[in-house]
Amino acid sequence: MSELAIDREVDRSRMSVSDEVAIQITNMNKWYGAFHVLRDINLTINKGERIVVCGPSGSGKSTLIRCINRLEEHQSGSIVVDGIELTNDLKHIDQVRSEVGMVFQHFNLFPHLTILENCTLAPIWVRKVPKKEAVETAMYFLEKVKIPEQANKYPGQLSGGQQQRVAIARSLCMKPNIMLFDEPTSALDPEMIKEVLDTMIELAEEGMTMICVTHEMGFARQVANRVIFMDQGQIVEQNEPEAFFNTPQSERTKLFLSQILGH
Amino acid sequence: MSGTHAHTAAYVRDTMLPEQAPPATSVGVLGWMRANLFSNWFNAILTLLSVAFIYQVLAAILPWVFQSSWTANSLNECRAQIDAAYGPHAEGACWAVIRERYLQLIFGFYPSELYWRPILAFALTLAALGPVLFTALPRKMLWLSVAAPFLVPWLLWGGSAWVPVAVALGFVLGYVAFRVVASVAGALLGAIAAGLVPVLWWLLLASGWAGLMQSVLPLGIEAVDSRNFGGFMLSITIGVVAIACSLPIGVLLALGRQSNLLIIKAICTGFIELIRGVPLITLLFVASLLLNYFMPPGTDFDIILRVIIMVTLFASAYMAEVIRGGLAALPKGQYEAADALGLDYWKAQRLIIMPQALKISIPGIVSTFIGVFKDTTLVSIIGLLDPLGFSNSIRANAEWNGIVWELYGFIAFMFFVFCFSMSRYSMYLERKLQTEHR
Numbered sequence: 001m002s003e004l005a006i007d008r009e010v011d012r013s014r015m016s017v018s019d020e021v022a023i024q025i026t027n028m029n030k031w032y033g034a035f036h037v038l039r040d041i042n043l044t045i046n047k048g049e050r051i052v053v054c055g056p057s058g059s060g061k062s063t064l065i066r067c068i069n070r071l072e073e074h075q076s077g078s079i080v081v082d083g084i085e086l087t088n089d090l091k092h093i094d095q096v097r098s099e100v101g102m103v104f105q106h107f108n109l110f111p112h113l114t115i116l117e118n119c120t121l122a123p124i125w126v127r128k129v130p131k132k133e134a135v136e137t138a139m140y141f142l143e144k145v146k147i148p149e150q151a152n153k154y155p156g157q158l159s160g161g162q163q164q165r166v167a168i169a170r171s172l173c174m175k176p177n178i179m180l181f182d183e184p185t186s187a188l189d190p191e192m193i194k195e196v197l198d199t200m201i202e203l204a205e206e207g208m209t210m211i212c213v214t215h216e217m218g219f220a221r222q223v224a225n226r227v228i229f230m231d232q233g234q235i236v237e238q239n240e241p242e243a244f245f246n247t248p249q250s251e252r253t254k255l256f257l258s259q260i261l262g263h
Numbered sequence: 264m265s266g267t268h269a270h271t272a273a274y275v276r277d278t279m280l281p282e283q284a285p286p287a288t289s290v291g292v293l294g295w296m297r298a299n300l301f302s303n304w305f306n307a308i309l310t311l312l313s314v315a316f317i318y319q320v321l322a323a324i325l326p327w328v329f330q331s332s333w334t335a336n337s338l339n340e341c342r343a344q345i346d347a348a349y350g351p352h353a354e355g356a357c358w359a360v361i362r363e364r365y366l367q368l369i370f371g372f373y374p375s376e377l378y379w380r381p382i383l384a385f386a387l388t389l390a391a392l393g394p395v396l397f398t399a400l401p402r403k404m405l406w407l408s409v410a411a412p413f414l415v416p417w418l419l420w421g422g423s424a425w426v427p428v429a430v431a432l433g434f435v436l437g438y439v440a441f442r443v444v445a446s447v448a449g450a451l452l453g454a455i456a457a458g459l460v461p462v463l464w465w466l467l468l469a470s471g472w473a474g475l476m477q478s479v480l481p482l483g484i485e486a487v488d489s490r491n492f493g494g495f496m497l498s499i500t501i502g503v504v505a506i507a508c509s510l511p512i513g514v515l516l517a518l519g520r521q522s523n524l525l526i527i528k529a530i531c532t533g534f535i536e537l538i539r540g541v542p543l544i545t546l547l548f549v550a551s552l553l554l555n556y557f558m559p560p561g562t563d564f565d566i567i568l569r570v571i572i573m574v575t576l577f578a579s580a581y582m583a584e585v586i587r588g589g590l591a592a593l594p595k596g597q598y599e600a601a602d603a604l605g606l607d608y609w610k611a612q613r614l615i616i617m618p619q620a621l622k623i624s625i626p627g628i629v630s631t632f633i634g635v636f637k638d639t640t641l642v643s644i645i646g647l648l649d650p651l652g653f654s655n656s657i658r659a660n661a662e663w664n665g666i667v668w669e670l671y672g673f674i675a676f677m678f679f680v681f682c683f684s685m686s687r688y689s690m691y692l693e694r695k696l697q698t699e700h701r
Contacts, residue, residue, distance in 0.1 A: 071599055090607075098605035108600035111698055112618050121614060122604035154698035174604065 008198075010222045014207045017225060018047040021080075022178055022209050023068060028077030030060075030067060037063050038074070039233040045211065047177075050204050052220040052241075053213045055230035056256060061213045064230070065180045068211070069100045082177060098126055101171030105183040107163040109155035115142065115166050116151040119173045127174065134173070141169040145199050161192025165199050172203075179203065181212040217261060221245060229253050330355035333362055337662035360663050361673050367657075368673070371493015371648050377421075377485065381496050384418040387411050388503060396688065412507075419500065422486040425473040433461035433469060489567045493648035495677060500567070502636040502681075505574040509635065510628070512575070513582025514617065520587060531583070538580035543638055546573040551645040570642055578635040585631055589624035590616065622696050629689035633682045650674045 023045040030038040038060045045051060053061045066072040067079060070086050070093045079086045081096045110118050119138035123129040129137070142148045145165035147158075155163055164184055171179060181200065185193040197219050204210055204223045214220070220227050220241055227244040229237045229252075237244070237253045245261075248254045288294055301307040330349045335341040341357035349355060361368075370378060391411035394404035413427040440460040445453025477483065492500070519531030538546075550569040558564055593616060601611035621628070643652030654670040657663050 069603055071602060094605050094607060097603060100603075102600075102603040104596060104600065104603075106594075106596055108594075108596035110597065110600070110615055110619075112622065112696070122606060125610050125614060126605040156698055170604070 008201075010201055011205050014205055015048065015050065015225070016207065017049050020047045021045070022047045022049070022082060023211075024078075024080040025068075026078045026080075028067065028074050028079060030063060030072065030074045037233050038067070041077070041235060043228075043235065045209070047209050048207050049209055049226060050224045051211045051226050051228060052224040053211065053228045053230060054215060054217075054220065054256075055236075059230040060233040061230045062182050065102075065182055065211055065213055068178075068180060069097050069102055071102075094126075098122075098174055099177050101174060101176035101179045103164070103167050103171055103179065103181045103184045105187050107155070107160070107167045107187075109163055109167055109170070111155050114152050114154055115147070115158070118155065118166060119170045122170070123173050137175075138169070138173050141172045142166070144172075144202070145169045146195075159192060160188045161195045164188065164192075164196045168196075168199055168203070178209045178211070181210065181214065183213050183215075185214060185216055215260060217245070229256065231256070327354050327356055331358050332356075333358050335359040336363070338664065338666050356669050356672075357666060358669060360657065360666050360669055364653075364657055364663075365673075367494060368650055368653055369494045370496050371653065372491040373487060373493070373496065374485075374491065377487065380418045380421070380484070380487075384415045385496075385499070387415055387418070388499075391415075417484075419492075419496075420487055420489070421484045423473055423477045423481075423483040425476040425482065426470075428476075429469040429473040430465070432472075433464045436464050437461040489565050492567060494650055494653055497567070497642070497647060497649050498636070498639040499681075501571050501574055501639045501642065504571050505578050505635050505639075506632050508575045509578035509582045509631070512579035513586055514621075516579060516583035517586040517590060518612065520583065521590060535580045535583050538576055539584070543574070543577050544641055544644055546577055547641060547645050549573065566647070570645070570647065574635065574639065577638075578631060581631045581634070582628065585624050585627035586620060588627060589620035589622075592623050593619055622693075625689050625693050625696075629685055633685055636681060636685075637678060650677070 021044055023043070025041050025043040028038060028041040029036070041064060053064065055061050063072055067074050067086075068081060074086075082099055084092050084096050086092060086096060109115075110121070113121065116135065116138055119142065120131070120134040123134040123137060124131055139148055139151065142151055145168055147162055147165055147169075150158060150162060150166075155166065158166065168184075184200070185196050188196060193216070197216060200210070200212070200219070201223055212219070212224075222241075224241050226238055227241050228235055229244070229248075229250075231252050237248065237250045239249075244253075245257065248257055288297055300310045330345060330353050332341045332344040332348075332355065335344055335357065336359070338357060338360075341355075341359055345353055345355035345357075366375070366378075370381060373381060387407070388411060390404065391408040393407075394400045394402065395408055413431045417424065417427040437457045437460055441453045441457035444456040516531050516535055519527045520535065522528045522531070547570060550573040551566060554564065554569055597615055597619065598611065601615040606614065640649050640651045643649050643655070646652075648656070651674065654674060657670060658666060
């Protein structure tokens with residue numbers, strides 16, 4: 001909603017979209033019971049893309065990115081992530097999950113573990129990284145999100161913005177190829193939104209493939225290379241940010257943009 | 264200053280206020296009493312009434328407790344001693360019955376020359392529980408915790424030393440079977456093999472093997488029959504085993520009840536509801552009477568073992584529901600975060616879900632523990648001589664006929680010590696595991 005959160009120039013030198021496909025979604029449908037929540041989604045995402053997904057609440061945008069790491073199951077069509085098709089095969093699911101990082105709206109840190117333990121748990125138990133190496137990696141990423149001094153505290157002792165940055169570091173510790181962000185700033189106070197967005201921009205500047213469900217249109221304008229607008233479980237419009245914001249084509253998009261950018 | 268600004272909306276503070284000490288009436292003993300005992304006139308009256316009430320109760324009980332006899336050999340002798348010491352109408356406790364019978368109340372009919380064995384077993388149990396309960400203790404002590412389940416029963420019941428070895432060997436065989444089968448045929452078959460192999464070993468081969476070893480290399484201590492078990496030793500044996508086993512079984516039942524696998528879910532739910540729907544006494548009667556009809560004739564299935572199994576199953580069903588409450592209290596996001604990081608079901612349960620669910624359930628779990636420990640007194644109904652069962656036989660004795668309060672008071676005191684310790688430990692654990700606002 002705010003465009004004020006970003007106050008620096010974004011360095012685009014290393015943001016390059018490759019020809020390699022990272023995620024391929026073909027004719028994908030999903031139902032919650034009888035409710036058709038995602039309808040015939042077709043989407044190809046290349047490596048290095050920074051995609052912002054927006055749309056009114058209940059439009060299926062969160063469900064879409066949760067399908068990409070199988071937190072939600074799709075009923076028809078196909079999703080291929082890094083060449084691995086998501087089926088009921090648990091091995092494939094675990095493989096995809098360890099390559100795709102996810103950041104949640106409510107952080108979902110593990111409250112019984114310290115910040116450091118939150119970051120080292122999955123590398124140690126899933127990737128079988130030796131503990132010492134896992135700690136080094138964790139400290140590297142905690143440094144990167146600018147909270148190394150909190151490493152031995154518990155999540156409950158940190159502010160919302162700090163917790164979300166820990167959550168980002170925790171995902172990065174698995175060295176993912178793709179990062180999914182599910183409304184990462186919508187549970188935060190305005191002053192904390194900035195610190196989380198800054199972290200995400202830095203990540204984008206390093207060339208990470210990112211799919212981000214967010215209402216931060218400033219972030220979309222400056223960082224995304226593609227904006228996708230969803231409504232009623234369908235992709236209504238997608239375009240480069242400049243064109244998307246300045247010359248939206250569909251009536252539905254115009255209405256949505258006027259509601260969140262207007263006044 | 265504020266007066267000049269009171270009628271205008273704009274206000275700027277030009278000096279910051281320094282910190283000041285709180286008023287004397289709100290700190291220290293005086294402040295505490297004021298806040299907690301005499302905060303207003305109604306509370307002050309309640310405080311005074313309560314003090315008067317506590318005084319009355321203590322004035323009635325304390326003389327009875329302390330104007331007592333410790334040396335008499337019968338109730339009549341007691342009364343005579345108390346009358347002589349404190350006047351003809353003095354009411355006093357006859358603690359002499361405890362002095363005379365405390366060994367029985369603790370050990371039952373366990374042979375007195377072998378008392379060292381239950382005492383050693385009890386010490387071993389405490390030493391084994393130590394590293395499990397307190398993480399500050401050296402981790403090497405965990406070896407004791409592993410050995411104790413085999414050593415303690417052997418110390419209590421005695422017999423060939425090869426029997427506990429044979430039992431322990433079953434677990435080793437299970438582990439080996441798991442490693443071998445899992446590496447060849449996958450984790451699921453491995454788990455099945457790990458369950459089957461030890462059971463087959465225990466049922467078919469273990470006793471033969473132990474007998475063979477005993478004939479080759481006789482090694483053992485005098486056997487004590489279950490009939491001689493009694494008193495607090497019996498309560499603690501049943502209680503500790505039931506408590507220690509009900510927690511892991513309860514965790515599995517709770518997970519099973521939440522499982523997506525229909526058959527496992529149905530079995531766990533059915534088991535929990537069936538056991539919870541039946542009084543413990545019924546289960547104990549099943550253990551003592553009915554089970555014999557289902558056993559092949561001549562089978563000697565130890566009565567205490569049967570009771571322990573029943574009490575454990577009973578406690579597990581309650582435990583499962585307590586833990587399910589903890590699981591339900593966890594936000595869905597915790598499962599999702601664990602999934603998103605690529606943790607599989609068992610790792611997510613072990614590292615993320617259970618530590619939190621168990622922490623939430625600590626008060627309920629400890630309540631169940633305390634309940635189980637107190638419920639062990641029910642075994643007196645099927646003829647086992649737990650402390651309450653013993654008190655009846657002591658009161659039936661001509662010398663102590665008519666004595667009530669002293670025996671029950673002593674038994675209540677002993678139970679209180681154990682239950683209160685558990686309660687305090689749970690509070691310590693809750694404080695230790697608190698990770699917020701620290």
